[in-house]
Amino acid sequence: MPSVSGRYSDGNTASVRQVRIEIRADGFSISGTDGDLLATWHFDEIELIDDLESNSFLTLARTSQPGARLTIEGAAPCAEILAAIPALSQRRRYPLPSLRQTALYAGIVAAFAVALWFALPKVVDATVRLIPHSWENRIGESVIENVANVFSDKTGDQRFCSTKRGDDALNLLVSTLAGDLHIDFDVRVLDTPVVNALAAPGGHILLFRGLIDQAETPDEVAGVLAHEMAHVIERHATQNAVRQLGLSVVLRALFGDPGMLQAAAESAIGLSYSRDAEAEADRIATELLAGAQISNEGLVSFFTRLAAKRSGQEGLLRYLSTHPPLADRAKLLPPSPNAARPSMTDRNWQRLRSICS
Amino acid sequence: MPGDIAQTDAYKPLMKSHYELGELFKIHLTNLLFTALTLGIYRFWAKTRIRRYLWSHVEIEGDRLEYTGTAKELLFGFLIIVAVLIIPVLIVPEIISLAAVLSPETQSAVAGVQGLIIFFLIPIAIFRARRYRLTRTRWRGIRGGQTGSSLVYGATSFFWSILNVVTLGLAIPYTRTHLARYRTKHTWFGNRSMVLDAKGRRLYPALFVSFLLYFAVLAVILMLAAALFFPVFQPMFEGRTPSPQEIILSLETSSVQLIVVLVSAAVLFTLPTLWYAATEVRYFASCLNFMNLEFELDTGRWRYVWFIWTNQLMALLSLGLLLPVVYKRYVDFYAERFRYAGSFSERDLSQSELGAPERGEGLADAFDIGGI
Structure with a gap:
């Protein structure tokens, strides 16, 4: 079984432990350096918090364990994690709209603004005519x-x-x-x-x-x-x-x-x-x-x-x-x-x- | 005990900065572009994007901070404020006062009441925005929180402001220290709150120095104005008061001089306040206590004044374009100079059980006091 090293905090206290993450068929086994099993994370419940420094720094969370965090540093270990969960980059806990979505939305609003710009004199004119x-x-x-x-x-x-x-x-x-x-x-x-x-x-x-x-x-x-x-x-x-x-x-x-x-x-x-x-x-x-x-x-x-x-x-x-x-x-x-x-x-x-x- | 931070007498930096200007500008410039294209509505996503970067690139004791807020929370927070505050308090009176052709006296009365309401709401907005940001900040999975009442904070700020005006600023050290103590004791991280053991009277020497600076600046500005606007003041030297028309006529032909005087005044009058702020921020840092850790901000006063002054000028003159430089300078400054000493048991710092608001920062956004 492949394994990488990382840092784990359980979400209950601020203590952090160096851990070995064994990548199994359906999830991770997380154990301390002394060998005792700390947690088992199933792939389905793993979410991505951050992927920094062009994917050589990952922070993962688990839906059923609020506040628990797993941090993996280094290009090679991160690549192994990403290979194990291919959909990880789509499984962000706090997703932001993609650039394409944003551009589309901005386009609609900008078109609306341009229309308003040309309609404004007519709207103002009509309103003025209503004023006694x-x-x-x-x-x-x-x-x-x-x-x-x-x-x-x-x-x-x-x-x-x-x-x-x-x-x-x-x-x-x-x-x-x-x-x-x-x-x-x-x-x-x-x-x-x-x-x-x-x-x-x-x-x-x-x-x-x-x-x-x-x-x-x-x-x-x-x-x-x-x-x-x-x-x-x-x-x-x-x-x-x-x-x-x-x-x-x-x-x-x-x-x-x-x-x-x-x-x-x-x-x-x-x-x-x-x-x-x-x-x-x-x-x-x-x-x-x-x-x-x-x-x-x-x-x-x-x-x-x-x-x-x-x-x-x-x-x-x-x-x-x-x-x-x-x-x-x-x-x-x-x-x-x-x-x-x-x-x-x-x-x-x-x-x-x-x-x- | 394993996992404990070793006890040393020496102060060491609390934070490590991983900010990179290139990355910051990439986020900031696309943010500006889309905010403009969407007539400002994108700003909630823009704020969230930049905060994700700002939080996650600060390292404390080997672990990064985490920002868990979402744009949707900010958007709904703002929409609620538009519905309950902007429309009834700001927009409706404006339409009524124009439609009903109110007398100038009534119009100023309405504007005065609006101003008072906003003045009262600003500290409330600041306190509520703090709560939102603290509850959206995590480190090692542990999140922050804030107790206390924004209404109490707002009312106290309101009356302290009046007291500051009545006493011509003499109460400032007391009132500001009192509010800082209130904010700090209601600031939590995990199951622990902070303490600010500060005494207002310790800041009086700084207040008097800043008063002296204030009068020095005033004298400089008056001399500059007298030199540039000699024609306007000429009637006064001849022993009579100039009429409003004379003043308007002279100002019409000397707009460049007017701009010079106003800009120098705006720039120089920040000096006394910044001098006081520099003393205060150092003193407050030394009075801060969290889980028996002690803190210090290792900076000279003039260095701090220069630091804040250049940051503000840069942000203002570039119309916000250079904000990434300001963010980086700010965090690098604190990463280098904000230090702590002592040790705490990480196991004693456990998860927060305080409530967290569902939406955020509507008020602060409405009054444009959101900061980052």
């Missing part, structure tokens, strides 16, 4: 409220600039751009030196005073305003909120409380949609301007000037930005129609510029 306007309006109000609190150190209505003549000039520009669209635009000027503008759900648009101050021509303000109105027309802000909520629910169900990587995944997905939305808004803004026979050169020159001013940051933050690079945007805009007229009269432009004084 009053609800959207309330969300927009609270967004405007929060933004105003962050960027202005005044309180209440003081945060927004308003004069009778300035409001009239602004509203005239809005209705010129809107043409025959039946959408309620609520455009307000926020009293802050920061150069920015935003569109919140429900048709609310904020122009920051800094933007009007920095604009060199009324066409530049008209261009940015048209861009924000395009966001309103396409309901981008509402879509964005619905998408972010949906993504965070899905990612939380997958990961739990989002850690750093999950948060990064969430914002990466959000950013890619956001840049598409910006490009779309640029395109529609050009249409609005064309409809009102206003040149889009203002939009182009404003972006170009901002790009020059921020040239230091563009390179570093390019891929983290919610907007496409400014210089690219200026290049992408189509040339304006020939029959362009000024977006507002000189008098109205002066009235808008002094809306905060």
Whole structure:
């Protein structure tokens, strides 16, 4: 009878013994170095715990003797054991899925994810259409409220600039751009030196005073305003909120409380949609301007000037930005129609510029 | 007596490491690939695969450790937590607060309550994950276990954290030692539990050194910020407070400086904590007792600080890609420096009769505090 040496512990105490394992026709006889029989393991009840160092280290267990372990070291003894129980490598106590199983499963999930990626805009679109306007309006109000609190150190209505003549000039520009669209635009000027503008759900648009101050021509303000109105027309802000909520629910169900990587995944997905939305808004803004026979050169020159001013940051933050690079945007805009007229009269432009004084 | 470990006065290493970087990377990289492809669901199998390797390549007294946990146990543990915690406590309030357009005050109140619940649950998650791992660890067929209550541990941690805040950190040596004693006395291997004979007051010198380090780091960061952000602070030197708009405008044009300051702060502010941790881990090792064996962690404080600091930086900067190097460094460090002295009768260490949970680590996984 062939035999190999190994180490045996019986599962009751931590003592370990050097043993001889005699390989019989139907199992192992395990006896101590002094010759006394310690246990008889039948092949059917032997399971594999570990096979390490390319099968020159085996740990075996026995189903009917919990905690008992048999360890065999060395290439030759291990080969003898494996030859005695050919099915051993399939008889793992704690099997892990094979690489093939895993790849198949990963493929299915990846296909599902790709499908979801393409379906997501449609799902978001359908959901947005279900949201009543009053609800959207309330969300927009609270967004405007929060933004105003962050960027202005005044309180209440003081945060927004308003004069009778300035409001009239602004509203005239809005209705010129809107043409025959039946959408309620609520455009307000926020009293802050920061150069920015935003569109919140429900048709609310904020122009920051800094933007009007920095604009060199009324066409530049008209261009940015048209861009924000395009966001309103396409309901981008509402879509964005619905998408972010949906993504965070899905990612939380997958990961739990989002850690750093999950948060990064969430914002990466959000950013890619956001840049598409910006490009779309640029395109529609050009249409609005064309409809009102206003040149889009203002939009182009404003972006170009901002790009020059921020040239230091563009390179570093390019891929983290919610907007496409400014210089690219200026290049992408189509040339304006020939029959362009000024977006507002000189008098109205002066009235808008002094809306905060 | 045959089978007994010989009595010597000298300390000798407890563990032997058989980790190989090539093998570890093979497992780790396929794990990352499949975890990404399956949108994270594979991570339960990934964890189990890497733990099998990490456990089975540590040798103690000639025999390897054994990890007996399964991916299914981790998966079901997580699913239960999604059902009883993630959905009702984290997802539902988020939908409600957006749908009902709650006022900013109510929204912050909801977020505050959520934060408190999570804060309370984190130590519970840690304690429960410990129990799972101990019951899934075997050596010579004998398995580990954990007694004690995760709720008691969680509540104690919660109140100790409040006490630490109220006392500005002065209670830290007491509270941390108390929790470590609780964890240790409820840690079992086979039929034996461990003892940590540590006194919190012995750690006060280290606490004061780390306070001094903290103020030194603070001074360095403030000087760096003042140098890089001179325009932002200029109004203050002129004797007036800058308005929020001015701050936003200056920050807009100096994002690189901001990143430099934030990164240096994040890196340097770990130093005081690590200094304290180094003193604590050495002291606790010397206070540990299992079956009358004595232990020591033979490392200088700065060596330990450097060791943990580089490990964390490596794991973070590589976004987890270099974790195998971290695992290997970690186990090699302890294999070389964690030593024991004394002898015990192997026959007195018999099989554990403590219960073992059927599923594991759901909470720890949900809060991303699983470690390995």
